Amino acid sequence: MPDVFGDLVGQDEAVVELRRAAAAAAAVLRAGAADRAPALVAAVPASGDAVATDDAATGGLDPSAGMTHAWIFTGPPGSGRSVAARAFAAALQCVHGTGCGECPGCHTTMGGTHADVRMVVPEGLSIGVGEMRALVLRAASTPSGGRWQVVVIEDADRLTEAAGNALLKAIEEPPPRTVFLLCAPSTHPDDISVTIRSRCRVVPLRQPPATAVAEVLVRRDGIAPDVAQWAAAAAQGHVGRARRLARDPEARTRREAVLAVPRRLTGVGAAFDAASALIEAAEAEAEASVTEADTTERAALETALGAGGTGRGAAGAMRGAAGQLKELEKRQKSRATRAQRDALDRALVDLAGFYRDALTMALRAPVAPVHTDTAALAGAGAQKWDAEGSLRRLEAVLACRAAIEANVKPRIAVEAMMLALWKG
Ligand SMILES: [Zn+2]
Secondary structure: OOHHHOOOOOHHHHHHHHHHHHHHHHHHHHHHHHHOOOOOOOOOOOOHHHHHHHHHOOOOEEEEEOOHHHHHHHHOOOHOOOOHHHHHHHHOOOOOOOOOOOOOOHHHHHOOOOOOEEOOOOOEEEEEHHHHHHHHHHHOOOOOOOOOOEEEEEHHHOOHHHHHHHHHHHHHOOOOOEEEEEEEEEOOOOHHHHHHHHHHHHEEOOOOOOOHHHHHHHHHOOOOOHHHHHHHHHOOOOOOHHHHHOOOHHHHHHHHHHHHHHOOOOOHHHHHHHHHHHHHHHHHHHHHHHHHHHHHHHHHHHHOOOOOOOOHHHHHHHHHHHHHHHHHHHHOOOOOOOEEEEEEHHHHOOOOOOOOOHHHOOOOOOOOOHHHHHHHHHHHHHHHHHHHHHHHHHHHHHHOOOOHHHHOOOOHHHHHHHHHHOOO
């Protein structure tokens, strides 16, 4: 039975550091229990024993002791930032202090139901200040399970500035038993503010090698080895994407449509057609992914608000209801936009993989292709375009991703990219 770190693929160094920190955190709790001082950092033991105080202080949450209050997990998408954060949270709540994977603390944290672990998964484009203040407030309460209050913020790069400031205050003066785990693509100031960064310990995750991804697909998901190998390579180190490709025929169809783009670019008209097709496919994929959640949420809210009521007070209730429905619609729209951008970005990553294959083939570099199923096509491209032309095309795809990230309208960015891919 693998422990809670078993799903963290190809991240041996990070796992060693997190295990050490979990052990240090458990030692802090044991020291606290021994001298009955639950709040260790400000510890004044009830016994008044000076020696115990010193012990407690050295075992407190100072970085050199192996455990600290605030962490940032960085790495490329799919490297397992949130998987690492959740596993670490489980290890902190584990009754053995190891992340055994079997005790109630581990189980409930991994299952998302532990009372002292909050996972913040932003659905819109940013995490607002209201949400963050509420979170910080709750995080300051005493852990009901007697161990730690853990707050995991996925996509901490999507904090608004005001939300970041609210979080910073909590990190600067952390409640003694509260641990913040942030996930972000990198520690670049665009992703995470310098002041927050300076208060956190950074755990860098790497893009896991395809062999490690394939291995976990076989072991954990029971996927056939040849399919697992293909999916791991095609997903370029993104574990979740690899699993989807291996399991979901629609995901495979969408990928094939994207990889057909280079073949279809035969003129200006075709380039614009290809741009439209790519945008519309992303919209369709995003819609499929959010429609069900939207409908469920709306129905739940309407039921909660007692829609259709006619009794006394119903008019007043409906006025409040209209505001809540509007709020829900705003949130859903924001989530839809995000889902579209994510879908489009996945398509662009696939496309970049194709031109990368052409480039490595033109250079005769001894590396395996990303997309084995379009390797022949990439080879033909390599002959026609040479290394320079392949590189220009790869750069056009990457420039498109950067433009969309910088809020250029997706259709405009994709059209510009298609023209560049056609012209070379
Ligand atoms: Zn455990």
